[in-house]
Amino acid sequence: MTSTILRTDFEKSVAAYWNTHRNDPVNLRLGEVDDLYHHHYGVGPYDPAVLEGPEQRIIGELHRLESAQADLLLDHLGPVEPDELILDAGSGRGGTSIMAHQRFGCEVDGLSISEYQVGFANDQAARRGIAERVRFHFRNMLDTRLPSGSRQAIWTNETTMYVDLGDLYREFARVLGFGGRYVCITGCANDVTGLRSKAVSRINEHYTCDIHPRSAYFRALADNGLVPIEVVDLTAATIPYWQLRARSSVATGIEEAFLTAYQEGSFHYLLIAADRI
Numbered sequence: 572m573t574s575t576i577l578r579t580d581f582e583k584s585v586a587a588y589w590n591t592h593r594n595d596p597v598n599l600r601l602g603e604v605d606d607l608y609h610h611h612y613g614v615g616p617y618d619p620a621v622l623e624g625p626e627q628r629i630i631g632e633l634h635r636l637e638s639a640q641a642d643l644l645l646d647h648l649g650p651v652e653p654d655e656l657i658l659d660a661g662s663g664r665g666g667t668s669i670m671a672h673q674r675f676g677c678e679v680d681g682l683s684i685s686e687y688q689v690g691f692a693n694d695q696a697a698r699r700g701i702a703e704r705v706r707f708h709f710r711n712m713l714d715t716r717l718p719s720g721s722r723q724a725i726w727t728n729e730t731t732m733y734v735d736l737g738d739l740y741r742e743f744a745r746v747l748g749f750g751g752r753y754v755c756i757t758g759c760a761n762d763v764t765g766l767r768s769k770a771v772s773r774i775n776e777h778y779t780c781d782i783h784p785r786s787a788y789f790r791a792l793a794d795n796g797l798v799p800i801e802v803v804d805l806t807a808a809t810i811p812y813w814q815l816r817a818r819s820s821v822a823t824g825i826e827e828a829f830l831t832a833y834q835e836g837s838f839h840y841l842l843i844a845a846d847r848i
């Protein structure tokens with residue numbers, strides 16, 4: 572069974588990373604604030620007063636910025652009706668999926684190649700009593716096994732750096748209905764300078780990922796009938812999150828690489844909303 576889900580050595584190493592990263596205070600302590608466990612970064616200014624208070628205030632503020640990022644993504648996903656179906660491709664510990672269900676009232680399927688993350692996220696849905704409508708599956712987002720045209724909306728929240736974009740958007744174009752919406756938040760490299768940046772290489776090494784250049788997104792979207800309607804450069808909006816995280820007790824050591832990459836312009840934090848035509 573596993574071999575049909577994890578098809579390459581790269582996918583196996585990515586799954587191993589997420590299956591073994593179970594003691595990650597930067598994600599668990601933030602998630603404990605309100606039981607929304609995220610695996611993405613934050614946007615918006617932080618309140619500098621949190622730096623004067625107890626450490627828990629910094630944790631709460633980082634979590635608020637991560638939830639604001641997920642809210643921003645969902646702002647571009649809707650409207651979604653309660654009887655429509657949506658897909659979280661690379662669903663982590665489930666935070667964005669649960670927020671999407673709370674907002675739209677619809678059923679959500681989340682996919683992850685980490686069995687640990689799938690179990691964690693399903694436990695979260697069960698604890699909230701929404702397991703029948705928010706379901707997480709051990710599956711590869713390049714092969715969702717969902718019926719063609721069955722989804723009104725799909726999102727990827729910082730997960731596309733683990734896959735080939737052509738393969739991914741071919742599958743999304745199949746699964747999305749005509750006029751369906753795709754929203755992506757991602758970090759991508761500046762085509763001119765990014766691929767030679769040491770900071771971008773450090774990020775790739777840290778997470779076992781392969782950051783794509785910005786152009787690769789628009790090429791793969793266009794090749795698969797996904798037409799961007801909005802592109803938001805969130806780079807300036809995410810820098811405060813990294814500055815606050817660098818000063819927190821849950822810093823992991825990758826903060827300086829993100830700050831350098833964003834500030835030198837080799838790396839962009841982007842939201843892309845596209846429609847399936």
Ligand code: GPP
Nearest residue numbers: 597598609610611729757758778823
């Ligand atoms: C954050 O996950 C996202 C990724 C690891 C994908 C890479 C994203 C890029 C924009 C390059 P996380 O919340 O598990 O990371 P951390 O543990 O560092 O908070």
Ligand code: MG
Nearest residue numbers: 597598610611
């Ligand atoms: Mg995190």
